[in-house]
Amino acid sequence: TQLLEQSPQFLSIQEGENLTVYCNSSSVFSSLQWYRQEPGEGPVLLVTVVTGGEVKKLKRLTFQFGDARKDSSLHITAAQPGDTGLYLCAGIGPGTYKYIFGTGTRLKVLA
Amino acid sequence: ETGVTQTPRHLVMGMTNKKSLKCEQHLGHNAMYWYKQSAKKPLELMFVYSLEERVENNSVPSRFSPECPNSSHLFLHLHTLQPEDSALYLCASSQDRMSQYFGPGTRLTVT
Numbered sequence: 001t002q003l004l005e006q007s008p009q010f011l012s013i014q015e016g017e018n019l020t021v022y023c024n025s026s027s028v029f030s031s032l033q034w035y036r037q038e039p040g041e042g043p044v045l046l047v048t049v050v051t052g053g054e055v056k057k058l059k060r061l062t063f064q065f066g067d068a069r070k071d072s073s074l075h076i077t078a079a080q081p082g083d084t085g086l087y088l089c090a091g092i093g094p095g096t097y098k099y100i101f102g103t104g105t106r107l108k109v110l111a
Numbered sequence: 112e113t114g115v116t117q118t119p120r121h122l123v124m125g126m127t128n129k130k131s132l133k134c135e136q137h138l139g140h141n142a143m144y145w146y147k148q149s150a151k152k153p154l155e156l157m158f159v160y161s162l163e164e165r166v167e168n169n170s171v172p173s174r175f176s177p178e179c180p181n182s183s184h185l186f187l188h189l190h191t192l193q194p195e196d197s198a199l200y201l202c203a204s205s206q207d208r209m210s211q212y213f214g215p216g217t218r219l220t221v222t
């Protein structure tokens with residue numbers, strides 16, 4: 001059974017701090033996505049990474065896909081209260097439509 | 112964001128009722144998904160419809176019945192549900208096996 005473990009599960013930080021969220025698996029993924037979800041809403045896609053070692057930046061967010069395509073990280077620089085939410089990673093293996101979701105990281109940024 | 116819409120947004124039903132959830136995607140995608148999101152659990156894939164296959168999670172009870180009349184519409188028919196079925200039900204779509212885009216979800220409460 002494929003599993004995606006995210007760490008940390010919970011994170012409460014002050015505005016302006018930096019943070020990194022990790023997504024790890026023993027399985028190889030064809031691609032991996034990161035989402036942010038607000039309470040009572042659906043996840044919103046932030047980025048998709050496909051190539052091992054790939055780094056993508058979205059304003060203050062930096063995403064990296066591991067060289068072996070088994071893990072990924074999300075780094076936020078100078079966090080703001082608007083970054084508060086549940087961050088989810090999701091991976092998909094070759095030849096399947098079955099996305100595997102991580103356990104989630106609940107981030108709270110205090111003003 | 113109106114790429115994927117879901118109705119109703121909230122639903123309260125008794126255990127003997129029959130109801131249906133509706134999902135519509137306006138993105139021209141060729142795959143659609145139903146997920147269940149419960150508190151403190153990862154998103155659970157229930158069903159996938161694509162041009163090539165229909166995928167079912169074998170652990171989904173038969174009281175949940177999907178229907179996909181075309182590539183833009185997806186339904187989840189519900190009957191004789193249990194209180195533990197209360198959750199946020201999310202619909203998503205994707206083009207082939209690339210990034211998924213989610214709807215806002217239906218918050219279901221079974222009394």
